[in-house]
Amino acid sequence: MTSSSISLLLVAAISLAAPLLYAALGETISENAGVINIQLEGMMLVGAFTGVYGAHVFHSTWLGFLCAVAGGVALAAVHGVACLVFRANQIVSGVVLNILALGATSYGLVVLLGSSAGNSVPTLARVRIPLLSSIPVIGPALFDQNVMVYVAFLLVPVVWWVLRRTGFGLALQAVGERPQAASSLGVAVARMRWLALLICGALAGLGGGQLTLAGLGAFTQNVTAGRGFIALAAVVFGGWRPWGVLGAILLFSTADAFQIRAQAFGAHIPYQFLAMLPYLVTILALAVLVRRRRAPSALGVNV
Amino acid sequence: MRIQLRVAAGASIVLLALAGCGGSSGSGSGSGAADAASTGKLKVAFILPGSPTDQGYNADGKRSADLVKKELGADVAVTDNVAVPNQADVYRQYAAKGYNVVIGWGGQFTDGATSVSAEFPKTDFIVVNGASENGSNLGSIDTDIEQWEFVRGFAAAKLSKSGTIAWVGGQCFPATAANLHGVEEGAKYANPGVKVLSTFTGDFEDPTKAQQATQALMGNGADVITGNLNNGWFGVYKAAEGGQGVTVANEWIESSNLAPGVIAAAVLKSQGKFVVDVLKKVQDGAFGGKHYQFPLPADWGPALSQSKLLPNDVYQAALDVQKKISDGSIKPKHDETCPK
Numbered sequence: 001m002t003s004s005s006i007s008l009l010l011v012a013a014i015s016l017a018a019p020l021l022y023a024a025l026g027e028t029i030s031e032n033a034g035v036i037n038i039q040l041e042g043m044m045l046v047g048a049f050t051g052v053y054g055a056h057v058f059h060s061t062w063l064g065f066l067c068a069v070a071g072g073v074a075l076a077a078v079h080g081v082a083c084l085v086f087r088a089n090q091i092v093s094g095v096v097l098n099i100l101a102l103g104a105t106s107y108g109l110v111v112l113l114g115s116s117a118g119n120s121v122p123t124l125a126r127v128r129i130p131l132l133s134s135i136p137v138i139g140p141a142l143f144d145q146n147v148m149v150y151v152a153f154l155l156v157p158v159v160w161w162v163l164r165r166t167g168f169g170l171a172l173q174a175v176g177e178r179p180q181a182a183s184s185l186g187v188a189v190a191r192m193r194w195l196a197l198l199i200c201g202a203l204a205g206l207g208g209g210q211l212t213l214a215g216l217g218a219f220t221q222n223v224t225a226g227r228g229f230i231a232l233a234a235v236v237f238g239g240w241r242p243w244g245v246l247g248a249i250l251l252f253s254t255a256d257a258f259q260i261r262a263q264a265f266g267a268h269i270p271y272q273f274l275a276m277l278p279y280l281v282t283i284l285a286l287a288v289l290v291r292r293r294r295a296p297s298a299l300g301v302n303v
Numbered sequence: 304m305r306i307q308l309r310v311a312a313g314a315s316i317v318l319l320a321l322a323g324c325g326g327s328s329g330s331g332s333g334s335g336a337a338d339a340a341s342t343g344k345l346k347v348a349f350i351l352p353g354s355p356t357d358q359g360y361n362a363d364g365k366r367s368a369d370l371v372k373k374e375l376g377a378d379v380a381v382t383d384n385v386a387v388p389n390q391a392d393v394y395r396q397y398a399a400k401g402y403n404v405v406i407g408w409g410g411q412f413t414d415g416a417t418s419v420s421a422e423f424p425k426t427d428f429i430v431v432n433g434a435s436e437n438g439s440n441l442g443s444i445d446t447d448i449e450q451w452e453f454v455r456g457f458a459a460a461k462l463s464k465s466g467t468i469a470w471v472g473g474q475c476f477p478a479t480a481a482n483l484h485g486v487e488e489g490a491k492y493a494n495p496g497v498k499v500l501s502t503f504t505g506d507f508e509d510p511t512k513a514q515q516a517t518q519a520l521m522g523n524g525a526d527v528i529t530g531n532l533n534n535g536w537f538g539v540y541k542a543a544e545g546g547q548g549v550t551v552a553n554e555w556i557e558s559s560n561l562a563p564g565v566i567a568a569a570v571l572k573s574q575g576k577f578v579v580d581v582l583k584k585v586q587d588g589a590f591g592g593k594h595y596q597f598p599l600p601a602d603w604g605p606a607l608s609q610s611k612l613l614p615n616d617v618y619q620a621a622l623d624v625q626k627k628i629s630d631g632s633i634k635p636k637h638d639e640t641c642p643k
Contacts (some may be wrong), residue, residue, distance in 0.1 A: 001482055008522055012515055074336060106384075109356055122563070123541075155503035216510050216541050219533035221354045225509040263502040264469075271475065275505035 003137055006262075010141035012257035013250070017204030018145075018152040019044070020249045023231035024238070025152075025159050026203030028245055031235055032163060033196035034176035034298040039079055039096025040099030040204050041228025046071040049105040049210040052219040053112055055121040063149070064121065065209045072196050075101060079173020079196050084190060087302040098228075106221050113219060122129040123217040125147060147213050148206075153246075155203075172196055176296035179303040189303055204228065215238040237286045239293035248286060255281040324416030333387075345377040345586060347404045348397040350385050356506065359533030359608055363555050364408040366510060367575035374579045375586070383430060390415030398423035402587055406431060406578065410478070416441055427585055427592075431574060432478055439592040444577050448478065450599035450628050452485025453492070453635040454569035454606045457460045459527040459552045460497045460572060460619040462613065469525035469570040471516050471522035471533055477639035484638035492624070492633070500525055507533040514538030521546050528552070528565075540565055550612050557608035567612035568621075571605060601629040 006290055022046050030037055037043065047068035053062075054067025079097055084086040113119045113275060124146035133143035164170040174182035175192045183189045211227070212219050238244030255278035347368075355365035365381060372379040380402070385393050390407065394415045404427045407416050411437050416428040420441040433443035468490055470483050481624045487499045500520050504512040513535035517528055521542065528539055529552045536553055540562035543549040550567040559566040560638045578603045584590045599606060606625045609618045627633040 005522065008518075012518065016511070016515070034387065040373060106354060106356070143315065211511060216514065216537055218510070218537045219539075220508070220510055220537055221356055223510060223534070225506065225511070235592060257515065260502070260515045261519040261522075264500060264523055266500070270643065271503040 005142055006266075007137050009254075009261060010138060011144070014141045014153075014179050014213070015145060015149055015165050015256040016257055017150040017253035018123075018214070020231045020253065021152040021155070022210060022233065022245065023204040023228055024234045024245045025242060026200035026207070027232060027235045027247045028159060028238070028240060028242055029163070029172070029199035029203075030174045030196045031240055031249025031299055032296055033172045034145030034179065034296055034301060034303075035079075035083070035193050035197045035200075036090050036094065036300045037076070037079065037197070037200055037204070038091055038232070039075060039097035039101065039228075039275070040094075040200075040232045041224055041226065042098040043072040043075045043201050043204035044211070044224045044228045045101045045105050045222065045244050047110055048210030048223050049208070049219050050205070051209035052119065052121055052212045053108070053214055056113065061122060061124055061213050065206065065248075068205045068213065069202045070205070072201040072203070072208065074201070076197050076201025078205070079201075080194055083302060084193055086130050086195070088301045090302070102222060105219070109219060109221060118203050121213065121217050121260045124214045126271060133236075140229065148214050152210070156242045156246045160169040162165075163242070167175035168195055176298055179298050179301075183303075185251050204231075207231070233282075236295070237282065237290065239290060240296065244290070252278050252282045253284055285290075305342050309386070311578075322598050327477075345375055345404070345582065346369055347375075347377045347379050347406065347582065348401045348402045349379070349381045349406050350390065350397075350410060351383040351408045352385060352411060353383065353508070353533065355381070357533035358536055358558065358561070359555065361408070361533065363575070365558070366573055367408075367431075367578045370575035371579055371582060373473065375582055377582070382431075385412075387411050392417055394419040394428065395422070396425040403427060404429060404582060407433070409416035415634050427590055429530065429578075429581060431578065433609075434594055436594040437592045442581070442592045443594045444574070444592060444597055445579055445594070446572070446577065447598045447635075447637065448572070449481050449485030449488070449597065449635040449637055450568050451572040452482050453489035453628060453633070454621050454625045455552050455554070455568070456489025456499075456623050457493045458487035458489075458568055458607055458613065458617055459486065460493035460617075461531050461620060462550060462552070462618040463494075463497065463525075463527045464525040464548065466494065466496060466523040468527040468529065469498060469514060469517070469594075470501040470532035471513055471520065471528060471532060472501065472503045473534070473535060474505060475503050475641035476482060479531050480641050481637055481638045483642070485635055486529050488638075489624070489634055493620075498524070502507070504535065505549050508534055509533075510535050510541070512538065514542045517542035518545070521549055526550070530554075530561050530590030533581055536561075542583075557610075558610075559608070559610035563610070567610055568618075569608045571603075571608055576607070598630055599625070603629070 051064045051068030051072030055064025077241045083090045083091040129143040171187045176300045234248040237248040258276045259274040331535040349368045351361045351364045353361040368379050368381050390412050407430045410433040413433045414432050427572050428441045430443040490497045500518040504516050517539045543551050543565040551565045552568045554570050607621050
């Protein structure tokens with residue numbers, strides 16, 4: 001591989017990472033407050049759909065992103081009503097909501113977008129940062145992407161700071177660890193969980209929007225293709241910490257970008273093996289490298 | 304309050320169930336076997352593995368169902384998104400409802416047809432792109448797909464300025480391998496020095512993967528992109544739009560409105576006509592539970608569409624090649640081997 005092909009590989013890895021990062025950072029916040037969202041995939045999918053629909057109706061990519069956020073929040077709210085109000089099992093609610101999201105967006109595709117040319121919306125242009133984007137090999141990957149890629153990566157330190165350095169973040173983690181104790185100290189447990197859940201929905205919706213509004217410019221049935229589950233796994237692999245989550249996602253997306261290029265370069269490896277590679281690399285690397293860290297004690301436990 | 308909540312919960316469960324299930328649309332809902340017998344109207348059901356909105360294989364299934372309705376005046380029902388493990392149930396339901404013919408859209412629906420055809424000897428079962436036959440009520444339809452794809456490959460190679468074309472696919476199995484090798488052979492016929500790069504993304508539906516694969520192939524010099532995908536095509540278009548002078552030759556029907564800036568041609572290979580042909584045999588009592596293999600017919604019409612991006616001389620040359628395939632002077636090889 002030449003340095004220019006490595007550079008192109010990194011460009012792909014970074015842009016593939018962005019949608020995963022939005023969803024996984026949202027899930028990091030929510031799980032730290034004790035709410036698990038198996039429907040992360042569904043929230044991404046709904047965001048991907050409402051994003052394209054919004055961009056189509058309002059003729060604006062940015063209003064599309066806003067609609068993507070609204071779509072993710074809406075599905076999160078259903079999860080909240082089921083689990084935080086009616087104390088349904090969080091796993092079961094999440095699984096059901098994934099099925100609902102797939103059915104509803106497939107139906108919406110036919111009814112609202114039609115299935116052909118009406119489904120095409122403009123995508124975000126790349127914003128080249130002068131000087132920095134000329135750094136050899138890594139410059140284009142880090143400094144010649146669309147704005148929402150930059151935002152995704154800047155969110156990592158922001159989420160870290162909020163969780164670790166603010167009273168709000170500490171209260172959130174207290175709710176995820178010892179909800180009764182937090183409650184006795186005057187933390188509004190239910191309100192904190194709702195907030196964390198809705199932030200997660202907003203970010204997952206953004207992640208879905210990133211896929212369709214920044215990447216493809218169209219919605220197709222099940223366009224997320226399991227990326228929400230990858231994000232869900234990245235939260236665990238990343239030890240429920242933003243930097244760890246970033247590492248897990250970068251590892252996965254780099255391996256993914258590599259495997260899809262390996263065939264184009266004429267590597268004589270069966271494509272089935274290559275398709276498996278990102279998952280294999282991620283699991284092996286994290287099993288070996290990552291120090292064991294336990295989940296928030298009250299994760300998935302309704303209070 | 305409690306009761307209202309329970310009602311709401313019940314309603315939402317029903318809603319979830321409706322939304323989650325694969326869609327099913329029948330033109331004659333509620334009409335049973337008795338109706339079919341009294342009107343003498345042919346009742347045909349289609350079982351699709353995916354979504355009719357996929358712009359690909361399943362869309363062609365839906366299109367074929369519409370053609371059957373139009374040409375034969377048949378009562379047609381379609382169930383989409385049928386998972387392979389559920390096929391026997393869906394076959395059985397239609398057979399029990401009195402449908403005369405149940406058509407499985409794809410070779411993966413062979414097992415269900417085989418077992419259910421034994422249970423319902425009066426119903427005919429047809430597997431499209433399959434090979435099964437039982438001599439009575441189970442048959443199949445397939446095409447010599449390499450004959451169509453040869454024409455597309457020829458045009459793609461003629462269109463290429465870089466001398467490198469690409470083929471992007473989902474998964475590799477005999478039918479998709481034959482597609483790839485047909486394109487390859489046609490391209491080599493047009494230009495013996497052409498390079499044909501290929502990638503299987505592992506997923507017909509994931510446009511993001513197809514977009515990545517296309518970008519990588521473009522990075523290796525490909526300036527005409529062909530392939531065999533469903534929703535994945537959207538990613539190919541998007542990647543091609545980001546290149547300079549890159550064009551796409553897609554499949555099934557003329558659909559350059561999906562990406563007018565890049566789609567130059569499409570290989571026209573919709574299978575509806577063949578389904579109608581075989582259903583006519585069913586109506587005439589001449590079906591016989593056989594496998595029907597269709598080569599590219601001489602009266603097919605153009606096997607390639609032309610957008611404004613496809614120069615006329617290339618288009619005409621491709622149609623000449625098609626003629627030679629139909630009259631047997633060019634014989635594309637049938638090659639089902641997956642690249643290693």
